[in-house]
Amino acid sequence: MEANKALFFRPKRKISDYRRGLWAATMEGFPAIVVLQLLGGPFLTGYLLFLGATSEQIGIVLAVTTLVNIVQLGAAVAMQKIKSRKMTLVLFGSMHRLLWVSTGLIPFVLPQVWWVDAYIVLYFLAFLSNGIGSVVWTSMMGDMVPAAVRGKYIGIRNTIVWAIGGVCIYAGGQILEKYPGAEGFHLIYIICAICTVLNIIAFFFYPNPPFAKSTELDIRGMLRRPFQDAMFRRAVLFLSAYLLVQGLAVPFFNFVMLDVLKLGYSLVSMYTLLMTLVMMVSYYLWGALNSKYSTQLLLLWSLPFIGLSCLLWGGIAFLPALLVLGAVHILLGIGTGGFNLLAFNFIIGDTPKSERPMFIAVYSALTGIAGFIGPLLGGVIFKHAANWPEWLQQYGICAITGLLLLMYAAAGKYVFGKKTA
Template identity: 50%
Template sequence: MISFRTRRQYPRRTSVQRKNLRIATMEGVPAVMFQTLLGGQFLTGYLLYLGANSSQLGFVLAITTFVNIAQLFAAFLIQRLRSRKWTLVLFVAIHRLLWGATGLIPFLFPKPLWVTAFIILYTLAFTFNTVGGILWNSLISDIVPARVRGRYFGIRNTMLNALGTLVMYGGGMILDHEPGGRGYLILYVIVWICIAANIAMFFFYPDMPFEHSSERRFVPMLKKPLQDGAFMKATLFLGGFLFLQNLVVPLYSFVMLVLLHINHQTLSLLNVAQTVFMMGSFYVWGSLNTRYGNRRLLFWTLPVIALSCLLWGLLSVLPMLAVLFAAHIVFGVGVGGFNQLAFNFMIGDTPKSERPMYMAMYAAITGVSAFFGPLLGGNISEAIQHGPEWIRIYGMQLIVGLAMIGVTMTFGRKILRAG
């Protein structure tokens, strides 16, 4: 009788798990569509349309990471929740609606206030997203069984990034055919439809049982990751590396649109090439992850990212588009591995009951580091605007790329290879 029940119940559990994984995948479809059209080159282009300068652009690109510090408090507060799902739905909806509302700025505010209004709405949106983000990470780590986690996220990331490349190219074509306000209005109409669909998909998420922390007070809970020496060393080092990376990478679109005079369609093709190679790298890094640990492989993604910055120096001797395609492709391979392995590091190398605080600590430290990168990078770009053209176009990338190699082969080798 016991054996019979086991055989009858196992297919049902499998069916429920597969249903939950399908829901999580389908939810990502409208999400990646609106995030693609509101981020990256489109965010840079829209801010330039609103009248932003490079320092304001750097601040906007940085603020999304700085507000991650709020995840420390969110990780404590979710321990008191009865339902992660419905709290997630609430914060996700507010984030999406505020971000989508940035498209209404030209209709609601006088032109001198456009950039200020965007910064306020954008900051509020991503403040709510910090809570939604930690709730989603916590919930999805319980939805996806550990035994299929690597394979599932590899397939999900590949599918969604493939969709993102199509949306990116299509968005670039729209802006080239309809430049200015009309083009961005068309993009935002698509965005608003996708936002509505994405919010609706979250209603179908399962409300998984939650394993609470063994601590009930904030300070003892906060001390858990702080007392984990290996975790903290790795996180602090990765935060420093992201600071260097974000000095230049978020401003790539600004350099290409303003200084190299590349149109949106060509810029989309560059980003499509980056994304395609990033998708291909998921399988390679995932296969290596079956043999080597997360931290060791994280180490090997860093020289690849540094190389992508150094390749910009070839603009002095080689054709522009050939160099830019090479730099974007190499960056896609490196950052694809970094993002996948960093996520596995957060949800796989941490204790389950304390995982929300560990994820929040990682997000807070790397977020603060990544905040000052674009902020400082934008101000440096503003300061050297009257300097030699080669410094403005690829000089910073060369300096930062060399610094990345230096810290990787010294501190990174000691901290991550030891892990």
């Protein structure tokens, strides 16, 4: 009896700071994914169409998220002087969520003629804040998660978080199906406002790990270091070009389904849900593979899946569109899950710790410029496509883009070299 009593009252083992940090990063992801899924993806395109946006304006909005990553260069330099990465994350992470969710107020406070322009301005400011917060968050995650378990942890975290995201996509589609137009979007924004508050609270639970500052003495030296790394330089330039071509079509999948093929919100959200479920599983699988194979090799393996998802749009010419779109989103989920996970692991795992913020910033800036140009050109192409044969609008642009992506991905092994072995 005494032995059992002693066992019952034995003090619990203290949770290590490292485990506490992993739990904080996972829990913070829950409200964050709700906001991301309900204000992004098909609901972003749908809300912009509701506000009266054209394909060009949608292209600008989709491009903004990557262009603002240029600010990370300045953020990486500023990080050398800040006292607390955690409070910087709290500040800019909160600004991003608050500014984005404030776009839901536009129809209530502004004349209709200003709706789209106001959205673009608020969206730009929101993702400018996110660009600063992202380099801080990525740097902290690199210090919080041991290299030995990094791929597996990020894979498991993303699997869990995106499971919640899948529920959100289904719920959002049902809301807009039952309450079309303004009422449905108002309900979505109310949910996102609540999650924004929870997300801001969750930021405060992050740890503030010690920061290894750059060994370079000036800004020019810090900027020079990433470009002196031949492998990093080749990889980033290669991936930037790939993302530019990808941006011509992938960001417009929802636009084509909603505005060209005239599919309903519920059906489009189900396709997005399918992609999310596949991506959720693929995060785990890619993470498990990353413990056996090099990050560079797996990164190359993920690229053809994205190209195939675009090329497969051409199947609409021969097969039922609903069947083809299902296969498209399965392939996109596999490829996107792998690319997101492995690109993240590449920039935080294969770069020197003290210079990691600048490596992150250079990667984000170069891929951001490419990611801006791609959707911008895509928006122009889809605008002019309104006067072209209907097949080009429905599947031709996407299929041609897919063919280009596959041809380009095949050259990747010559860019990454021996490290892909």
